[in-house]
Amino acid sequence: QVHLVQSGAEVKEPGASVKLSCKASGSPSANYVIHWMRQAPGQRLEWMGWVHAVNGNRLYSQKFQGRVTITTDTSASTAYMELNSLRSEDTALFFCAHENWGSGHLDYWGQGTLVTVSS
Amino acid sequence: DIVMTQTPLSSPVTLGQPASISCRSSQSLVHSDGNTYLSWLQQRPGQPPRLLIYKISNRFSGVPDRVSGSGAGTDFTLTISRVEAEDVGVYFCMQCTQFPYTFGQGTKLEIK
Numbered sequence: 001q002v003h004l005v006q007s008g009a010e011v012k013e014p015g016a017s018v019k020l021s022c023k024a025s026g027s028p029s030a031n032y033v034i035h036w037m038r039q040a041p042g043q044r045l046e047w048m049g050w051v052h053a054v055n056g057n058r059l060y061s062q063k064f065q066g067r068v069t070i071t072t073d074t075s076a077s078t079a080y081m082e083l084n085s086l087r088s089e090d091t092a093l094f095f096c097a098h099e100n101w102g103s104g105h106l107d108y109w110g111q112g113t114l115v116t117v118s119s
Numbered sequence: 120d121i122v123m124t125q126t127p128l129s130s131p132v133t134l135g136q137p138a139s140i141s142c143r144s145s146q147s148l149v150h151s152d153g154n155t156y157l158s159w160l161q162q163r164p165g166q167p168p169r170l171l172i173y174k175i176s177n178r179f180s181g182v183p184d185r186v187s188g189s190g191a192g193t194d195f196t197l198t199i200s201r202v203e204a205e206d207v208g209v210y211f212c213m214q215c216t217q218f219p220y221t222f223g224q225g226t227k228l229e230i231k
Binding site (some may be wrong): 035044063102 | 160
């Protein structure tokens, strides 16, 4: 069973950047991707992008393109999501989730990281 | 982007009774590889989402068989045959057929 552990809550000022981490353990295969999602209060989940755990290939949602960078540290089995130019609507829970490459479903999710953007 | 629309948004159900949630996509979710990547997730209060069903009707590990999924093309349904207290939460459909992946707005299941 895959276990994803995310970094702790963050408080940032508008215009700042935040970098969250997601450490994976227990995956039976190295051929997996990590997705990142945003869940703002009262809003539906939004998919932000993914990164392949080994080859570093990535894909971003056009909505977040230019503001988000998703990377991976293979040796540490950790994925990162950096979001720049933070604004109030980025106050949200951010989740990472695991997908065996090509399976078409996100089978394990991290516990979530709360980011609060406030001056 | 594919828009996912769920109904109802709230579903009060009596324990032991069935519950049903619908999800409609703005375009067909049939992938060029022939699969339909429609999933259902449950989010209990204060918890992350949890995968219940994938590819329309496949139950994920540990999901009880009173939970089932059905549908095709653009119309999908999640059914719980006999609601139990542990089923309380918000249910989302999600499509992974086309980027960007998109989610329904969520259906809150509560006990009457």
